[in-house]
Amino acid sequence: MSKILIRGAQVLGGEPQDVLIDGSEIAGVGQGLSAEGADVVEADGKILLPGLVDLHTHLREPGREDSETVLTGTRAAASGGYTSVFAMANTFPVADTAGVVEQVYRLGKESGYCDVQPIGAVTVGLEGRKLAELGAMHESAAGVTVFSDDGKCVDDAVIMRRALEYVKAFGGVVAQHAQEPRLTEGAQMNEGVVSAELGLGGWPAVAEESIIARDVLLAEHVGSRVHICHLSTAGSVEIVRWAKSRGIDVTAEVTPHHLLLTDELVRSYNPVYKVNPPLRTERDVMALREALADGTIDIVATDHAPHPHEDKDCEWAAAAMGMVGLETALSVVQHTMVDTGLLTWEGVAERMSWAPARIGRAAGHGRPVSAGEPANLTLLDPAYRGSVDPAGFASRSRNTPYEGRELPGRVTHTWLRGRATLVDGKLQ
Template sequence: MSKILIRGAKVLGGEAQDVLIDGETIEAVGAGLSAEGADVIEAEGKILLPGLVDLHTHLREPGREDSETVLTGTRAAASGGYTAVFAMANTFPVADTAGVVEQVYRLGQEHGYCDVQPIGAVTVGLEGSKLAELGAMHESAAGVTVFSDDGKCVHDAVIMRRALEYVKAFGGVIAQHAQEPRLTEGAQMNEGIVSAELGLGGWPAVAEESIIARDVLLAEHVGSRVHICHLSTAGSVEIVRWAKSRGIDVTAEVTPHHLLLTDEMVRSYNPVYKVNPPLRTERDVMALREALADGTIDIVATDHAPHPHEDKDCEWAAAAMGMVGLETALSVVQQTMVETGLLTWEAVADRMSYAPARIGQAKGHGRPVSAGEPANLTLLDSAYRGEVDPAGFASRSRNTPYEGRELPGRVTHTFLRGRATVVDGKLA
């Protein structure tokens, strides 16, 4: 690989500096670096961040390649500024064995748009009754450290305790989809005024909060690590804040859509707004933003959930739950957190790169933009404004809630170990 000089970028939103990449590594960071023998990228006014890391992505392969594949999903990730993603286990077959997680891991290596770290299922077939091969998945070539039945809750307290005990031996983490199933039977949207007016089955906040409360207590009892997926309510924030004050080893994530959208969107009956957990109230949105700002919520994770057209273009009750998010995540965070003054760009680097890499143990990712570090980088034109057009997505699916909405920011370049995967806003 030739040398690349990124000239005049605002590193983490700070002073303009040059960044020289040599091969897979950052060779130097500073002002007025020599461009001799290097390809030059003029980056004046743009923000340079460490490559983004998503701890919660659905790549759908194997089994639902009509929705997404490892290739299309990682192309979407690169387009959004990501250099590493963690692929959830709810595939067909379920990623509950060493063989399946190794298949996903190797597909990521072959395609090369970003690193793919599989997440292993907690229970066999996501059925919640028997622990999956956690140890075998960890010892496999994929080296799985994060386990989740996402899409379903590990609702049995005994199974959850056993899982927490098991992964403690090798420093793993259980990522819980907090949803008490008995409280959400027939649920279609957030339980509240809007659900009552629309006549749709309500999804109460307590269904999430009760599981989080139980699991942080189990983690404390066992002395293990628990991660809360897609936290969505103000009450959940308070439980996690309390748990952290007690020294419990808990981390939590919020999605971009829960930072921006509310249950008022459901009045349109457009299934693009149907998601699990559901869009909540304005009060919840404000609480989530504040919690992300003060560190109660550790990271932003996309919960990128692609679906084919026919699974969304139908009546609300029959529609699948989920939204694509990899290609719009950084823009939503810019709008909701940076432009509101709640986060600096340095803090964005923490919530979208450093912290998720640390939680998931993503080697070589979430590293500082400094000499000697792997050249995993994202260059953002934060001054850009444009309407979201899903026709231009790299993802195989188009189920975005932001179609036609103006969002700020555009990823112009993404580098994976010094190799450009996105150049001038287009896939390399």
């Protein structure tokens, strides 16, 4: 690989500096670095961040290649500034054995656009009755450390306790989809004023909060790690805050869409806004932003959930739940957190790179932008303003809630171990 000089970038939003990439590593960071023999990227006014890490991505392969493949999903990730993604287990077949996680891991290696770390299922077939092969998946070539039945809740307390005990032996983490199933039977949207007016089945906040409360207590009892997926309510924030004050080893994530969108949008009956957990109230959105700012919520994770056109372009009740998010995540975070003064760019690096890499143990990712570190980097133009056009997405699916909405910021370059995967907004 040739040398690359990124000239005049605001590293983590600070003073302009040059960053020299030599091969797969950062060779130097400073002002006035030599450009001899290097390809020069002029980065005046742009923000340089460590490559983003997504702890919650649905790549759909194997089994739902009509929605997404590992290749198309990682191309979308690179377009959004990601160099590492964790692929959820709810594929067909389910990623509940060493064989399936190794298949996903191998497909990620072949794609070349970002590193793919499979997440293993907690229970066989996501059925919640019997633990999956957690140890075998960890010891496989994929080296799985994160386990989740995402899309379904591990609602059996005994099974959840056993999972926490099992992963503790090798420092793994259980990522819980917090949804008490009996409280959400027939639920279509957030339970509240809007659901009552629309006559749609309500999805109460307590269905999420009760599971989180149980699981942090189980994690404390076992002395293990638990991670809360896509936290969405103000009450959930308070439970996680309380748990952390007790020293319980809990981490939590919030999605970009839960930082911006509210249940008022469901009045349109547009299924693009149908998601699990559902869009909540403005009060919840503000609580989530504040919690992300103060560190109660550790990370932003996309919950990138691609669906083919026919699964979303139908009546509300029949529509699939989920939104694509890899290609718009950084723009939404800039809009909701940076442009509002709630986070600095260094804070964004912590919540979208360093912390998710720590939680998932993504080797070589979430590292400082300094000499000797792997050259996994993202360059963003924060002054850009433009309307979201899903026709230009690299993802195979187009189910974005932001179509036509103006959002700030544009990822111009992404480097994976010194190799450009995105240059001037174009995939390589």
